[in-house]
Amino acid sequence: MSKTALITGVTGQDGSYLSEFLLAKGYEVHGIIRRSSVDFRERIAHLEGTPHFHLHYADMSDSMSLVKLVGKVQPDEIYNLAAQSHVQVSFDAPEFTADVDAVGVLRILEAVRTNHLEAKCRIYQASTSELYGKVEDVPQSETTPFHPYSPYAVAKLYGYWIIKEYREAYNMFCCSGILFNHESERRGETFVTRKITLAAARIAQGMQDCLYLGNLDSLRDWGYARDYVECMWLILQHETPEDFVIATGVQHSVREFATLAFHHAGIELRWEGKGIDEKGIVNNLTPALSEREGVKVGDVVVAVSPDFYRPTDVVNLLGDPTKAKRELGWNPQSTSFEQLVELMVKHDMQKVTREHFNLAEYLEKGIVK
Numbered sequence: 001m002s003k004t005a006l007i008t009g010v011t012g013q014d015g016s017y018l019s020e021f022l023l024a025k026g027y028e029v030h031g032i033i034r035r036s037s038v039d040f041r042e043r044i045a046h047l048e049g050t051p052h053f054h055l056h057y058a059d060m061s062d063s064m065s066l067v068k069l070v071g072k073v074q075p076d077e078i079y080n081l082a083a084q085s086h087v088q089v090s091f092d093a094p095e096f097t098a099d100v101d102a103v104g105v106l107r108i109l110e111a112v113r114t115n116h117l118e119a120k121c122r123i124y125q126a127s128t129s130e131l132y133g134k135v136e137d138v139p140q141s142e143t144t145p146f147h148p149y150s151p152y153a154v155a156k157l158y159g160y161w162i163i164k165e166y167r168e169a170y171n172m173f174c175c176s177g178i179l180f181n182h183e184s185e186r187r188g189e190t191f192v193t194r195k196i197t198l199a200a201a202r203i204a205q206g207m208q209d210c211l212y213l214g215n216l217d218s219l220r221d222w223g224y225a226r227d228y229v230e231c232m233w234l235i236l237q238h239e240t241p242e243d244f245v246i247a248t249g250v251q252h253s254v255r256e257f258a259t260l261a262f263h264h265a266g267i268e269l270r271w272e273g274k275g276i277d278e279k280g281i282v283n284n285l286t287p288a289l290s291e292r293e294g295v296k297v298g299d300v301v302v303a304v305s306p307d308f309y310r311p312t313d314v315v316n317l318l319g320d321p322t323k324a325k326r327e328l329g330w331n332p333q334s335t336s337f338e339q340l341v342e343l344m345v346k347h348d349m350q351k352v353t354r355e356h357f358n359l360a361e362y363l364e365k366g367i368v369k
């Protein structure tokens with residue numbers, strides 16, 4: 001008998017990779033989508049209409065929709081990935097973030113209890129390294145104290161504790177994966193990695209002049225999202241319900257990410273200045289770029305804007321994945337930092353080329369002026 005999984009946040013970066021992963025394992029996959037005036041389903045468009053993939057309208061802020069759906073689907077496993085996931089946005093929309101990211105977790109747990117599925121249904125909660133926030137120890141493991149440092153992190157901390165509470169109070173199989181940053185060619189375009197890889201591609205192809213960033217010193221443990229969804233599944237297949245840190249154990253700064261991304265786009269950077277005055281300047285170009293119109297040696301292609309500073313910023317995340325390696329047999333290094341940056345830039349170079357050709361064609365046909 002194939003298993004049935006319900007994924008909240010199926011249209012997101014992780015939801016799309018997890019859907020592919022579970023379908024390949026023979027699961028019946030159900031995903032929750034929410035109503036919006038323009039449906040954004042680019043990441044799962046290739047799965048729609050396939051026999052074992054089903055989409056349902058519901059919303060993390062609407063208990064009734066979740067109770068009805070859990071009753072209808074009768075899932076063996078729920079992957080709760082839905083969230084307002086942008087840390088900076090959580091400062092602008094803290095109440096919405098709390099509703100979806102904190103109370104939303106409670107709604108899922110109660111939907112399972114209301115349908116009397118406590119004994120059958122295992123629940124994965126998408127927890128986060130942001131819980132460590134203003135870090136009290138480096139590297140961070142399952143035993144490192146939490147110090148959340150944004151409305152997003154505070155909301156996610158509630159999610160973490162309510163999962164633990166239901167595990168202990170009702171003997172439910174529910175677990176948190178404390179995932180460190182994971183990126184991909186499907187990453188949202190306002191997260192720093194994707195913002196950089198897209199801008200590097202646009203600057204190399206003459207479609208953008210300068211990239212504005214916030215804190216360049218911030219340190220992150222960046223992994224590849226496609227590798228990380230396997231862990232979500234492994235956590236639910238574990239004998240006992242436990243929480244796990246999922247990370248690579250390697251740390252880089254935003255500046256290092258940008259340097260490498262521009263390198264893969266054909267631009268060698270040098271950095272000058274400090275803080276708000278720091279600039280990324282073109283030091284060298286590949287012969288192909290030197291011969292083209294556009295970016296030149298000496299151009300400032302990265303600058304700092306205070307618009308991207310946060311009221312409180314998390315600056316030193318480094319995960320210790322020892323427990324996941326030992327108990328789940330997971331390899332945290334299957335995709336290295338260098339491979340991750342390269343694959344994202346390669347993808348975005350092609351995306352920008354396609355956009356460029358579409359624009360040229362539209363201009364020629366008079367579709368846009």
Ligand code: NAP
Binds near residue numbers: 033081128129183
């Ligand atoms: P993402 O790309 O931003 O996707 C978030 C998903 O949540 C989207 O499908 C979104 O739907 C959905 N969603 C938001 N509000 C909703 C609501 N009210 N009702 C129903 N669905 C709603 O995030 P991600 O990077 O895949 O991350 C997945 C989860 O892991 C999130 O919970 C995130 O907080 C957590 N996490 C991520 C990372 C990371 O580095 N990526 C690390 C640790 C933890 P729409 O498409 O309609 O917006």
Ligand code: F7E
Binds near residue numbers: 086190213
């Ligand atoms: O920022 C700095 C910024 O927005 C990373 C989410 O998936 O991972 C993600 O949260 C760092 C921060 O991700 C810009 O200040 C500099 O220190 O890419 P980010 P995040 O905040 O780490 C965690 C684990 C999650 O759980 C979240 O859901 O980069 N930074 N300049 C910038 N960040 C952004 N976005 N834009 C900039 O221009």
